[in-house]
Amino acid sequence: MHSDLDVFHRLTQLDKEFPGAAILTHKDGVLPPAFADLWANPRLLNFMEQILGPRVCASPIWNVRPKGPSASTPDGDIPWHQDSGYFDPASYRTMIPVVWVPLLDVTEDNGCLQVVEGGHKTGMVCDHLNCYADTWHVMLDESKVEQTLNVSLEKDVKTLPIKKGSFIIFNNLVPHRSLPNKSEEIRWSLDLRYQKPGLPEGLYGELPTITLRDPADPDLKVDWSPYIENRHVHQHKMTSGKDAAPAEMLDTTMTGPWMKQWRLVNSNRHTQAAGLALQGQRA
Template sequence: MASEHWRDITSAPSTNILPGFTDEAFPDNFNLKAKPVVKEKKEGQLSDEKIRQFFENGYVVVDSFFTREELDPCKDAINDLVEDLAQKLYRTGRIKNLYSQCGFHERLTKIESEFPGANIILHKYGVLPEAFRDIWSNERLLNVVEQLIGPDIAGHPVWNLRTKTPQNEATTVPWHQDTAYLDTQCYSVLQPTAWIPLLDADESNGCMQVANKGHKTGKTARHQCCYGGTWYVMLEEEEMAETLDIDVQKDFITCPIPYGGMLLLNNLIPHRSLPNISDQIRWSLDLRWQNPGLPCGFYGLKDPILMRTAVDPGFKVDWGPFTGVDRHDKQREAVKDMLPQVDDKEFDTTIQGPWMKKWDIVHMNRHTEKVMDNVFDLYHGHQVKA
């Protein structure tokens, strides 16, 4: 998608083998051979057919899982986060109206109209409210995760609150594999994700699409950075066909999810979110897990959080050390040698991270321009001036 904030630099010198592409394949780590043996059925666990679909197709839709009593506190927590952001912007003169009269589905959009990029600030807040923690470590949900990776479960350092305001490029995520954001150590590690919408998610408000069975080769394909005017990596359809054996005419599946449901997908299947063309914000959470004994791939910046262990059935999650580390601060720290000093970091509406070192930067925008002067020095032996 074109943007007034980016320009094409594909003519810049480039190497054939990029830092993120290894051509290694780990198909057995993601297909039915990887399915753990579950000795006893636990509350909330999915049918054998649903689990088979997850491993065979790379994803599975669960239409009904959470109760309103479980999910509604997440909406309350988001309202509190929006209120906190509004107050900060108002106190500093960045907005002239708190829009307190607006509700869950509209308020952030109104704030965004006065302060473009407010949704990005909220997306990278890094605050993990108790309601989010409760969902992530929900007993029934961990029982499902146990069906996917076994009884030893850690929460991955990368979780996201999606602030999908209408008609906003910054919230429309292009085709990608989740491994493209992480270091190559995790390319062989199954990291299931639960994508949980906080309203009925459909094509009008930007639900997810997946590339059915796009994980079968076991490979992480070549991605590029960055998409349009965003910080997102992107995966071209031609590359999906060539490296991942995806039929782009047949394999793209749209996944509407009702409130209370979730989309489970692995970290190799290509997926994207559609544009939100409705008049409401599409809020959602994406939460990830993995075996705690395997590399998480987050560049050593933040450790996973142990949520369940087979050796201690009564284990209680200790959130303190995990919530005390801001992942987005760590991302910026990983590229701090490339970044200028930001006076108002709290209100900075750009995002940078170590994935920008992994892939060929083909689009310049306000997110990449802060690192661009040095990226080509580091990876191509050339420097490209803006």
């Protein structure tokens, strides 16, 4: 179990011995009270109030990401995308800012974020493609970025190394990616999303938004119960049309509705698990 190792090294070893351990950790979807407290942190909500107005909700797509060393766990490598590329098209007009919080200093060597400055300004969701390398991640159709988003994936890129205790806020239309992790440490991070109440979220109505701040209810006690259930169970059902058996949640493939949203250009074990095949191939 490598219990002698710290939280930044233990999963690296486990994943080397049990490939996919990091994916299972990502899929686990458990929302511990400490993460919920961070999501509802009053100072973060003060930021969100300025962006979203006085009523602020949690939006149901969130992650704790164990981004391991790229050499041994390349599934954490996230290519250029807009978050809306993963979301229900009904939510494209909803502003869904994300607060991205690393649990250690992040640098160009261990997988910090890059964003494309101004990439949200046309208000468009660019075409994406499925799925990047051996992962389940969508990727921007780079041939359409300049025309649709009026930005360049070379000239407008900003690299964002930040210190532990800092965070980055950006919205669902800002193109971003994370750099490969060249260290031996797990680059743990959280991405927590927010929106106004009453607008479509990105998860096809599968999970509700949760009210975090409402001036009409100054003593609001946040009810986190809808997010105690693992979101990945819902995603599996949306993609396969059936409930996930417990063994399937121990399967190291990841599937989700975004896989059916965009053109498949690369087949791998995740897209096959979703029953998708490249034209001319059997699923």
